Amino acid sequence: MIELTDLAEEHRWQLLDWRNDPDVARYMYQSDPITREVHDAWFTRLLEAPDHLGWAVVMDGKPVGAAFVSRIDTGNRHAFWAFYLADPATRGRGVGSAVEYLVLEKAFTELKLHKLCCEVLSFNQAVVTMHKKFGFVEEGLLREHRRRDGEWLDVHVLAMFEHEWAQRRPGFEEKLRARGLVA
Secondary structure, eight states, rough: OOOEEEEEGGGHHHHHHHHHHHHHHHSSSSSSSHHHHHHHHHHHHHHHHOOEEEEEEEEEEEEEEEEEEEEEEETEEEEEEEEEEOOOGTTTHHHHHHHHHHHHHIIISOOSSSEEEEEEEEHHHHHHHHHHHHTTTEEEEEEEEEEETEEEEEEEEEEEHHHHHHHHHHHHHHHHHHHHSSO
C-alpha cells in the first residue's frame, strides 16, 4: 500500500540523504552535493511556505521517497509538482504510478487546482511517458534550459487540467486498487 504523509521534522535528514543519493540526484535540477546547511534552510522553507506542500511517499509503512506540489497559485488555481523514489525496492512495482495518482487526487480534489504542471529533464523519458499515460499533455520544450555538469539540458513542460483528470481518474483508481497499491 502506498500513502502520502505530510512531511514533518522527522523527515528532515532522510530527505537530505535521498537528495544526495546519486540515483535520485541525477534526475534533479542540481546534481552537486547538497550541504546540511543548504538542505536545512530549504527544508525549513518547505515546511513554512504557503505555496509549497511536501509528502513522504510511504510504502507498507516505510518512507521510500517524497512528492511535492510547489508554486501554488491559488488565484489562478495552478501549481507544479515533482517526486522521487529513493528506495530501489520501489522500482518496477507501480509505486511511481501510485504516487502520481495520489498527487493528482490531492491537487484536484483537496487543493481544488484547475491545472497541474510538471517539468522533466529531457533524458528522463520514462517519467515523461508515465505522465503522458496519466493524461498530461506536453505544452512545450524549454531548450537548453538547465545547465548541469557542464552540459545544457532541455526540459519538457507538461500539464493536466482538472476536467481531464476527472475523466481519467476512475480507470487509474480501479487498476491501482486492484493491485493493492492505493486504498
